[in-house]
Amino acid sequence: xxxxxxxxxxxxxxxxxxxxxxxxxxxxxxxxxxxxxxxxxxxxxxxxxxxxxxxxxxxxxxxxxxxxxxxxxxxxxxxxxxxxxxxxxxxxxxxxxxxxxxxxxxxxxxxxxxxxxxxxxxxxx
Numbered sequence: 001x002x003x004x005x006x007x008x009x010x011x012x013x014x015x016x017x018x019x020x021x022x023x024x025x026x027x028x029x030x031x032x033x034x035x036x037x038x039x040x041x042x043x044x045x046x047x048x049x050x051x052x053x054x055x056x057x058x059x060x061x062x063x064x065x066x067x068x069x070x071x072x073x074x075x076x077x078x079x080x081x082x083x084x085x086x087x088x089x090x091x092x093x094x095x096x097x098x099x100x101x102x103x104x105x106x107x108x109x110x111x112x113x114x115x116x117x118x119x120x121x122x123x124x125x
Contacts, residue, residue: 037061041068048072081105087112 044052053065088108
């Protein structure tokens with residue numbers, strides 16, 4: 001595991017970009033325990049800003065991590081879609097559930113974000 005005691009986020013701990021690698025001055029190593037794989041998954045769920053399956057040291061788990069990432073991203077997309085769809089129905093925006101409705105769902109998504117922003121401004125102001 002990349003042991004960076006100064007890491008404040010999982011990104012800083014596991015990111016594979018050149019800059020982060022240089023900052024870590026990592027020496028490599030492999031992570032072979034199930035507990036470490038599960039810890040990586042939990043860290044990624046908290047900050048999913050990199051491809052988990054490309055994490056150095058987890059090469060032997062690449063396929064498992066790729067499936068995990070794909071499944072999780074599909075779940076997040078489905079939740080977001082259901083949230084927007086429910087919001088659209090609440091506004092009376094027609095949604096039949098086919099590709100032709102995408103502009104209507106885009107409108108609902110936009111209105112939902114505007115509503116969230118208004119609430120945020122009201123709470124802060």
